[in-house]
Amino acid sequence: MRQPDRQSSQPLYQQIADDIEQRISNGEFTPGSLLPSERKLAERLGVNRSTVILAYSELRALGIIESRTGSGTRVAKFKWGATPKHTPNWHRYVEGGSFLPNLSFLRRVREALQKDNQLIDFASSELGTDISPVDEMNTLIDENHYTDYLGYDNPQGFAPLREALVTHLHQYRGIRATASSILITSGSQQSLYLITQCLLAPGDAVAIEDPSYCYSLPMFQSAGLRLFRLPVDEKGVRPEDVRELYKKHRIKMIFINPNYQNPTGTVLNDGRRAELLNVASELGLPIVEDDPFSLTGYDGAIPMPLKSTDPIGSVLYIGSFSKIAAPGLRVGWMVAPHSVVERLADARQQMDFGLSVVPQKLAAQFLNSHYFQPHLDRLRMHLIYKRDLLIASLQQELSELISFSVPQGGLHLWCKIIPKVSDTKLLEEAIRNGVIFIPGSVYGSESGYVRFTYAKPKAEDIAAGISRFASSLRAVLGLT
16 A cells, blocks of 8 residues: 655654545445454554544544454445445545645634634634724614615625715825726635736736735735745845846836735835836736725834735736725725726626625715714724733743744734744644644744734733733743
């Protein structure tokens, strides 16, 4: 039998079970034939007997083999004239397909949060209930009717919402757009998905920041794209790196989050902004600008998006309500040339026939209401307060073990752990101690970085959460 691959992410027992099943299907093991004992097969493959026991259990559950005391384990027999019946091998199906699953760290975080709602959550990139505009949204729902029409809507999105965004983008972000140049999406991730699926082809090379939220999205690999890194320093990405990547790899597109970048919190330097636009126009490269955080600027001096100074239409601009209001609305938008909007709207209609009209109406009402600006003011105030609580707790608990820069906007604090540490061991120890975070390797960094999101936990839980994290880190480092 084939030796299992110990470097594979697939469990050893599953590799053994799949190999035996394949050999049975090929006729190598005929119905009724005797299979090696658990002990002998374990010795032959160099694995623990318990691994073979699990493999045989998997095959028995599928009805492929039978075990009887005193008779050993045999390939299942079928009576003459009966039609063999097999349960589909769902494991093989879910491991197949071209759309990859989430990274294992993200699946572990999601599993832990679902299992224990008492975890202090520094992982979820969303606003907590204490700073979301829940009361304002409920008031708007009470004051307005949202059920006058529930048919399919324009595939570009609800027209009044697109008109409201025209005003909003000009007033708050310096972007001049028309309703026909806006596509409504179910959040920023759907915008990114449509771009990777419809505007790029398998094998295309693209540039993304390093570290970057994009690394946490397997949709790029699922689309068959080749990813190349643009290192982020304290001033953001370096435009000369874009030129170098184009020379070496003929990159087709640049993905960037210039304002309070996720996860580092950096803002792209003004000089580099102008140069990046110059390089992109010189090379004919589109820039995808993801801008979920700019309105959170704590000092009120909101950094303008690249799109606001884009003279020739190089930038596809993505925004969302998720980081400034309500992620549950699932309302985002993209500003792009009309031909691009039409192409992506057609693709999105094939997927879901358009978004629900109800949350789009609510989003339009909120943008046009007198609640929006006061909500932004309160949001910034609360985020500053939570950020400062987090920083004070880290300095008190771990000043000698971590380093970080203080963000001036956004929802995240990016930390480097000074001693070498295993992301896996640290995350598991933290979960056992009742706190959770996102390891930096999720975003393409080496082991030893941490992203703390301070928007989700309650203010009164932040100090306790960092105390638990500090205990976890010291335990993993052997300092307790």
